[in-house]
Amino acid sequence: MVSESQVQNKDEPALHIEGLSMRFETRRVLKQIDLQLPAGQSLCLCGANGAGKSTLLRIIAGLLHPSAGKVRVQGYDLREKPQEAKPLIGVISHKSMLYPELTVEENLTFTAQLYGVKDSRDRVKQLLHDTRLYGYRFDRTEILSRGMLQRLAICRALVHNPCILLADEPFTGLDLPSSQHLVAVLHKFHQAGGAIIMTTHDTHYGLECCERIAVLDQAELIFDAPVDQIDRIRFLDDYLTYARQNY
């Protein structure tokens, strides 16, 4: 689902965050976050509600401007060169970002047009085949089930061949088959060289899908380690205590 062509600056990390802080009025939401994600690596971001996970993803996606610090996507500063950085990012959110009155195919074609995708018809067709939605291409999005909608939202996020995928709580509300399908899609994207940052409360999926885990606690990044160096049983039991003990 991801092509090599989008990986433009192979020497640059997929994502480089430097001294990132965020304040909403007097409340500090993120404090001095430094994070680097090499191309083709997957990172799971864990944390309690209000820890700042979604805010961090929204900043990386360019939807929020940080109070301080820089975000670079494959070397492109998100603030200074959004036209170059934004096409490299794909986003799966809590909400589908799809228009219920448009058909499955129209929704994807619209997104492809916004991103200026060449041969958008072929790309849309290929994605719909990959996610087994081709038979529903003329159906309005409003009639799709939650699982099918999530599959379409994934197509929407990947239609422009991003090199980094941001997934904010992607397993929320999905049944087991839909969750397994999502895991398969994430693996496929990762194997094709795409980098992933995923937030989740379900650390089980985090360990299954990602090769690195980071924990945000009270606006700070307190833990960042490869999955194979983590005591899985203790982490799954209480990841926050585990992270604080290993800070």
Place this chain on the structure above:
Amino acid sequence: MNSLYHGIKAIFVKDLVLELRAKEVLPSMVVLGMLIVLVLRLVSQVGDLNLGAMGVGALWIAFLFAALLAQERSFAAEQHQDCINGLLLAPIDAGAIYLAKLLVNIVMLGIFEVIIVPLVILAFDLNLAGGFGRLILVLLLGNLAISSVGTLFSAMVQVSRVRGSLLSILVFAILLPMMVPATFALLITFGINPDDMAGTGMVALTGNFRTAVGFLVAFDAIFITASWLLFGFVVQE
């Protein structure tokens, strides 16, 4: 520039398709417009009111209220399922979103004008003394003014619980200085003698038809440019 064009085109076509499917906005605009025309036509039969002037008043009232209906819906579809963020994630200038929505609102109000203007001309027995060209010019400039202001404020009030009433208050307040030359220009177009407008202050404020049109052009140019440039700040968190 290319991405701006592609962005405007994609959003414009998408919004038109959504409206054609839902048929939410245009039918309610037309019904509201007809109701306004009917009520004012009935009222104009009382006493010796100037029928032509009432007709011009009916046109602007219908344009303003019908346009608000369309503008209120302008960003409603984008709020559903967080679609506005889908647009902001794309590598297009935020101004492209404004220009596309503005075009859609201009088209909707334009279609409404095509339906309502002949109706008002017939109902109020208006005489197109100023010529068809002048009528088109004033309607187009008025359409641009109403749509440019309404589109910007529609995006601003989307997060508010009282967006409908807030939108009308903001739009009417901003459009107030534009309505004087717009009404004056349309009165002249329909052959109303400026001497009959004595006491309204319109002649003193506007002068003549050319000045009125110049004011409308300036209003449109300033407001569309400023809205295009400021739109990013309006929709970004």
